[in-house]
Amino acid sequence: MLESYGLLGFFRLFINVVLTRIFYSKSRLVRFPFRVRGGKYIDFGVGLTTGVNCRMDAFPVHNKACLFFGENVQINDFVHIGAIDSVRIGNDVLIASKVFISDHNHGFYGLDGEHTDPDIKPLVRRLSSSPVSIEDNVWIGESVSILPGVTIGKGSIIGANSVVTRNIDAYTIAVGVPAKVVKKFDFASKKWVSA
Numbered sequence: 001m002l003e004s005y006g007l008l009g010f011f012r013l014f015i016n017v018v019l020t021r022i023f024y025s026k027s028r029l030v031r032f033p034f035r036v037r038g039g040k041y042i043d044f045g046v047g048l049t050t051g052v053n054c055r056m057d058a059f060p061v062h063n064k065a066c067l068f069f070g071e072n073v074q075i076n077d078f079v080h081i082g083a084i085d086s087v088r089i090g091n092d093v094l095i096a097s098k099v100f101i102s103d104h105n106h107g108f109y110g111l112d113g114e115h116t117d118p119d120i121k122p123l124v125r126r127l128s129s130s131p132v133s134i135e136d137n138v139w140i141g142e143s144v145s146i147l148p149g150v151t152i153g154k155g156s157i158i159g160a161n162s163v164v165t166r167n168i169d170a171y172t173i174a175v176g177v178p179a180k181v182v183k184k185f186d187f188a189s190k191k192w193v194s195a
Contacts (some may be wrong), residue, residue: 039056045117139157
């Protein structure tokens, strides 16, 4: 382990393991600093692993848990997740660094016919929200943004730098801005094929 991490890295890892056992006992490893606001509204699941500088914000509109992690979720450095309604992350999900996931916006922009006046300061606009669900065995690439109202189906892959604005079917690969499905897994041939 010293060869992989070096002496200073090994010491940091040891400190993070101790802090994880104290503050997040059901987690596998939380690397600090780890920023949490509204922690009582977050279910961290079992076996969570994080990178450094992750930020979890939970400010529920219904005064109950709104951010849920399944089992063995791994999120890497600088991941930011914000929830006011519901963000659910399934089992065995892998999330790369610098990923942003949110179930809300500052204002309304045509959803259900409601529109926010742009002269209202963004900080004081009424929040709109729609649940986000990331199903089991999903892999989310580097610097992806996942916006409100999205479900990402089981076994899917979201390519780096994509912006997910609509649902992604299970067992597909989606890339781009906005993210579009480019491949799907063919269970008969056991191959990824063009969508």
